[in-house]
Amino acid sequence: MQKKRISLKWALMTTVLASWAAAVVGVIFIAGILINYNFSRNMKQNADADAERILNQIQIRVEDSMESSKKISYDGVIRNAHKVYQEDGDGIALYRSVNQYLSGSFSRDAKFKAVFITFWDEDITSRIYVINQKNNSYHILQQFISEVRPEVLKIMQDADTAIRFYAFDGDLYMSRNLLTAKFEPYATVTMLCDSSILFQPLLSLADIGETIISIGGNEYYLYGDGSVADVGIAEKVPQPEEFYSTDIDGQRFAYYIVQEPFHILTDLPGVRLAMLLAFLLVIPMLIILMSVFYKLVSAPVMELSEAYGKVQAGERGYEIADPAGSMEFQTLYGQFNTMSAELKSQFLQSQLEQQALQQAKIRALQSQINPHFLNNTLEVINWEARIAGDDQVSEMIEALSTMLKASLFRDGSDTVPLEREMDYVDAYLKIICKRLGNRLVIEKDIDPAVLKVQVPKLMLQPIVENAVEHDITPRRGGILKIWAGLEAGLLRVKIIHEGTLTMEDRQNIRELLDVSDIDLHAFTQEKGKHIGVRNVAMRLRLLYGQEGSLTIEEEEENLIAAYVTLPAKE
Numbered sequence: 001m002q003k004k005r006i007s008l009k010w011a012l013m014t015t016v017l018a019s020w021a022a023a024v025v026g027v028i029f030i031a032g033i034l035i036n037y038n039f040s041r042n043m044k045q046n047a048d049a050d051a052e053r054i055l056n057q058i059q060i061r062v063e064d065s066m067e068s069s070k071k072i073s074y075d076g077v078i079r080n081a082h083k084v085y086q087e088d089g090d091g092i093a094l095y096r097s098v099n100q101y102l103s104g105s106f107s108r109d110a111k112f113k114a115v116f117i118t119f120w121d122e123d124i125t126s127r128i129y130v131i132n133q134k135n136n137s138y139h140i141l142q143q144f145i146s147e148v149r150p151e152v153l154k155i156m157q158d159a160d161t162a163i164r165f166y167a168f169d170g171d172l173y174m175s176r177n178l179l180t181a182k183f184e185p186y187a188t189v190t191m192l193c194d195s196s197i198l199f200q201p202l203l204s205l206a207d208i209g210e211t212i213i214s215i216g217g218n219e220y221y222l223y224g225d226g227s228v229a230d231v232g233i234a235e236k237v238p239q240p241e242e243f244y245s246t247d248i249d250g251q252r253f254a255y256y257i258v259q260e261p262f263h264i265l266t267d268l269p270g271v272r273l274a275m276l277l278a279f280l281l282v283i284p285m286l287i288i289l290m291s292v293f294y295k296l297v298s299a300p301v302m303e304l305s306e307a308y309g310k311v312q313a314g315e316r317g318y319e320i321a322d323p324a325g326s327m328e329f330q331t332l333y334g335q336f337n338t339m340s341a342e343l344k345s346q347f348l349q350s351q352l353e354q355q356a357l358q359q360a361k362i363r364a365l366q367s368q369i370n371p372h373f374l375n376n377t378l379e380v381i382n383w384e385a386r387i388a389g390d391d392q393v394s395e396m397i398e399a400l401s402t403m404l405k406a407s408l409f410r411d412g413s414d415t416v417p418l419e420r421e422m423d424y425v426d427a428y429l430k431i432i433c434k435r436l437g438n439r440l441v442i443e444k445d446i447d448p449a450v451l452k453v454q455v456p457k458l459m460l461q462p463i464v465e466n467a468v469e470h471d472i473t474p475r476r477g478g479i480l481k482i483w484a485g486l487e488a489g490l491l492r493v494k495i496i497h498e499g500t501l502t503m504e505d506r507q508n509i510r511e512l513l514d515v516s517d518i519d520l521h522a523f524t525q526e527k528g529k530h531i532g533v534r535n536v537a538m539r540l541r542l543l544y545g546q547e548g549s550l551t552i553e554e555e556e557e558n559l560i561a562a563y564v565t566l567p568a569k570e
Helices: 008-074 077-088 091-106 137-155 269-312 327-367 369-388 391-408 418-439 461-472 503-513 520-524 531-547
Strands: 112-119 129-131 164-168 171-179 185-193 210-215 218-222 228-230 244-248 251-258 415-417 440-446 454-456 478-487 490-498 549-556 559-567
Touching (some): 008 091, 008 171, 008 244, 077 091, 137 164, 137 171, 164 228, 415 418, 418 454, 418 461, 418 478, 454 531, 461 559, 503 531, 531 549, 531 559
Antiparallel strands (some): 112 129, 210 251, 218 228, 478 490, 490 559, 549 559
């Protein structure tokens, strides 16, 4: 039982629709992934760009704060006041000098809530300090004296000139030892930093999330109000490579923002709506696709199928007149119309060739009687001439008989060795010499290696005859040279005779030898004195293609050359 075949139209349409639906779903899915990836990547890139900017701004602020602490040590005001105190023991003068210096240097510095100086001499440990213009200054002082200072003094015992940071009750303290001229610590300056000012570039982020900062080797939580707190030992601290970090005067400052992973469907409701609308648009798009597919594919295929059916039914030359909906099918329509026209032309040409072949066979059968009768008659005349002792007439009759036998093609072969072809040329020239006598000078230069090469029968005789009749006879004589040899595996024959070519002659020769697109039927009907040369050119092209050629040109002044080229095959 023969399997039922489905329609190409429905098979293609089903495949296209399924592919379209799969493609839409796939595109939406992939687009979601790519959007999520690109959005996350852009957020990361923006975060990296912001991090660079934030780090630069915080670095300037922290460096400025550190420089402020260094200034206390470098300008020597506190050191000189302490040295004077050690000499005179006047604590009030020391308090006045130091407090006046600190007030003048830091009372308007917004980066600090307070600045404390704790001398390591026990009798003046809690007497020297300065409070900036901030609220709760008394509370800050009491908290520093009772809770912060003991811890600061403890961590600064081995700090030398290094800066140490300490967090307590939401505040960040920065401490530095002051050294004598002998580089021995005599006091500690502690600055209560205003984190909301110091880290303002970081706090300015719209969605800061949970932030961890690392400074001085310690990690702290940084909250939105600027307060800080130590990260507990049990808390999960990010790996160092996850921090955005920079180096500030030998201190590593870094921060890390803990954010929830970005999910496009949950974080961007508009994307969910867009994906739903995309799915709803699939249906009208499918309808449009089906319409376009029918117009551009299905209808042209049916048109081509009907056209092929008409040609198959015998309507050769049928053309598709309706325009196609696409450039590709319009090209197919044009190719089909060209094929149909060529098929019609070939069919008509085949009919003409069959008719010409039949007529040629009839003419050949009819013409067999006359050449045989003429040949036999020439034999009788030749014997009579020999008996009468007229050798010249006998030689002319024998030459004519040789040419007549060549024209009969009795052996059925289209080619003969060049040696045999030269016999036909010699027979013709023998007759011409009887007419022109010594006025015709014949020179031959034939390479013996080419005598066995097969050439078309009666190929050279028409060319020689054309030279004799066109130029030599009107001049009542002249020189005729025949050369043959091998060149690059090809047989080259050159026939040179005296004569000139006018512009009209050159145009006639070009038309005569142009056999690239010749009508065989029209060619068989041609008549004229150059038909033999045209016949040679046609036979060379038919037998050897592009390797066979005949050209005629004026080689030198008063010398015309005919060149014959064909493959050298024995």
